[in-house]
Amino acid sequence: MTRTQKRGPAYVRRRGYPVRFLVLLIALLVAGCGSGGEAGPPPEAEDARTVETRAEGTTPGEPVEVRAETLVSGLELPWDVAFLPEGDALLTERDSNRLLRVTPEGEVSEVQTLDVATGNGEGGLLGVALSPEYAEDGYVYAYYTTEEDNRIARFRLGEEPEPVFTGLPSAGIHNGGRIEFGPDGMLYVGTGDAAEPDLAQDRGSPAGKILRLTPEGEVPPDNPVPGNPMYSMGHRNVQGLAWDGDGQLYASEFGQDAYDELNRIEAGENYGWPEVEGEGGEPEYTDPIGVWRPSEASPSGVAILRDGAVPQWEGDLFMTALRGERLWRVSLERGEEVGRESLLEGDYGRLRHVEQAPDGSLWILTSNGTDDRIVRLAPE
Known part of the structure; x- marks a missing residue:
């Protein structure tokens, strides 16, 4: 990747949001180029296809061949997936508020509907995660939108959700929504700026942050x-969280109209939004390790x-792209990007999330609003 220097083409400064911001906000909602707008029907994808990848930046040698096939179809805007100990997965649908159970063979059943969630533009039933002690306590965690806020609740399957953290600002766009338990057993939460960019620089607001909470929702x-749940700040809309084998956290972030970001997250750091979009090179802000044009990305899950299942991909980061309609494979070395590759470009439309299954394959969720799918990517 070619990295730009301070005030080069990847540097964008933001200091005010009058008419231009309102016009962009309306365009995102109407055109669906942001994190949650729906597109038309997905391309006519075959049930299975072979994908040849370069494995650049990892193990050199012959190209890797993997197979992409539809595991489940007929879904309605799936948003997140978490695997149960026995191998089945829990899947959220954003607008229907349904929590589904999916077997490794692709059989789908409804577990329950979270009626407490209220669809609001890009809001609704979003992230799902399992307690680190799920085998003992049975707790499932969910991030969802209500009439008043975005919030996190926990519950046992079939029971009513019990809120553990409330008061996250909500809006038609930029609701964040990804929740993951880290290697330290703490709950990490990606939030958005709720269409109020200045909140990302306000330490007193949980918006535009990555939060770190105990399983009980405490600081x-x-x-x-x-006393502050903030782990990092200066984010526009975080929808992807993942850790490498050394326990280092990475996050994907929607930019505005110039650059989307992949960030290496350090405790207490400020990632610049809304003062900087992309690489600024200023000491008070932490630069991303990778940037993309929104037309190629608009990233969500990682x-x-x-x-x-593919040894050549060991340690690589995979990032789904909504507007970019592809899966990015990013090779990492010592916390930096050393190579990237575009996979499945245009094959399945908008891609919302990617998760590694217990068998080592990747499950990829589409977000087209029509006949959405789980696509399974594994070796031939």
Whole structure:
């Protein structure tokens, strides 16, 4: 990747949001080029296809051949997936508020509907995660939108959700929504700026942040700011969280009209929004390790392959692209990007999330609003 220097083409400064911001906001909602707008029907994808990849930046040698096939079709805007200990997956649908159970063979059944969630533009039933002690406590965590806010609740399957963290600002766009338990057993939460960019620089607001909470929704005593759930700040809309084998956290982030970002997240750091979009090179802000034009990305979920089905991809980060309609494979070395590759470009339309299954394959969720799917990517 060619990296630009300070005030080069990947540098964009933002200091005010009058008419231009309102026009962009309307365009995102109407055109669906942001994180949650729906597109038309997906391309006519075959049930299975062979994908040849370069494995650039990892193990040199012959190209890798993998197979992409539809595991499940007929879904309605699936948003997140979490795998149960026995191998089945829990799947959220954003607008229907349904929590589904999917077997490795692609059989789908409804577990329950979370009626407490209220669809609002890009809001609704979003992230899902399992308690680190799921085998003992049975808790499932969900991030969803209500009439008042975005919030996180936990529940046992079939039971009513019990809120553990409330008051996250909500709007028609930029609701964040990804939740993941980290290697330290804490709950990490990607939030958006809720269409109010200045909130991302407000330490008193949970918007435009990555939050770090205990499983009970409390602030851990070793957070960067005592008593504050903020782990990092200056984010526009975080919808992807993943850790590498060394415990390093990475996050994907929607830019505005210039650059989307992949960030290496450090505790207490400020990632610049709305003062900087892309690479600014200024000491008070932390630059991304990778940038993309929104037409190639508009990134959502990410996953880092560990003990996966394709050894050449070990340690690579995979990032789904909505507007870009592809899966990006990013090779990492010492926390930096050393190579990237575009996969499945235009084959399945908008891609919302990617998750590694227990068998080492990748499950990819589409987000087209019509006949959405789970696509399974695995070796031939």
